[in-house]
Amino acid sequence: MKRILQFISLVGLLMTILPPIFFFLRKISHSVQNLLMLLGAVIWFGSAIFWLGSKAKTEET
Template identity: 35%
Template sequence: MKTLLIILSLGGLALTVIPSVLVFLQEITLEDHKLYMIFGMILWFTTSPFWIKEQEL
């Protein structure tokens, strides 16, 4: 389960980085960029808290 959450979280991060590069290269439109970024943000913030834990001191 934790592995699946990590994969989904990294996919969300990829959806926040890759579209920016694609807009810069003029491969996708700005509207598509915004859609991918929102989906990636939601994916990251809904999956990452379940596998990232703070280190205890």
Template identity: 40%
Template sequence: MKSVLKIISFTALVLTLAPSFLVFWGYIEPSLSKILMLIGTIVWFGTASFWMNKTEENEEEVI
């Protein structure tokens, strides 16, 4: 489950960063870029908080 959340969150991070380059190169319009970045940001914060919020105590148990 944790690895699936990581994949989704990193995909969302790419969705947050990639549209700015696509607008710069002229592949997409700025309005589409804003929508894609908003979706990527929402998904990133929704998924990354579950796997990044670990205390040191929990990490020691896994090891």
């Protein structure tokens, strides 16, 4: 489950990084860039909170 959440987080992170590059190259419009970055941020924060910063379970003896 953690790997799935990490993959979803990576997709969200890419959705915040790639749109400005595509906008700079004039492949997408400004409104599409804003929409993709907003969705990417929501996906990133929505999925990363469940796995980021969690420590591995260890046995206490």
